[in-house]
Amino acid sequence: NAGVMQNPRHLVRRRGQEARLRCSPMKGHSHVYWYRQLPEEGLKFMVYLQKENIIDESGMPKERFSAEFPKEGPSILRIQQVVRGDSAAYFCASSRSGQEEAFFGQGTRLTVV
């Protein structure tokens, strides 16, 4: 019973490139959440998705960031034209429903050089 799988674990991008972070939820989970952890800080909520729907994107920066969770395949967090300030650990979590506890993946550590 695999947990939440995120890939890649580490991603290096040059300023101006695009970063694509993938998250496969646990089996049977249709709710996905993305969080960002800046250095020396706690995690901050970014977005909540269900299959093919964005439920709450109140924590997403208005520009350059987007997220999707298609009917088939993993959830994708996409960051266009990355800047140094985007360097962070991005965690995905999944749950069976919005009311049950969420389980986190191992995170993707994005470094922008």
Place this chain on the structure above:
Amino acid sequence: AQKVTQAQTEISVVEKEDVTLDCVYETRDTTYYLFWYKQPPSGELVFLIRRNSFDEQNEISGRYSWNFQKSTSSFNFTITASQVVDSAVYFCALSEARNDYKLSFGAGTTVTVRA
């Protein structure tokens, strides 16, 4: 707005000592959930506990125990007889019932257990 404060940024102890991590929260909701997560040096987030606001009973799980006090808005975590493997960053988090999927995390407390 909900808020979680972990005033201790770092704690260093010697093996077998007990260590208590403080967590103070703010919320206007009467129904909410409190969590503790562990982040070891490998970086993943490990779920430890979830409590709802109506359950003030303290909980013990092995060497871990939690003390929930609504009167002081605190949800403290104690590791008894600490071990080197307990070295990690520990996060307290809160979610409110109306958006219970959205966790607000504290800044974390780094625990270092020395042999």
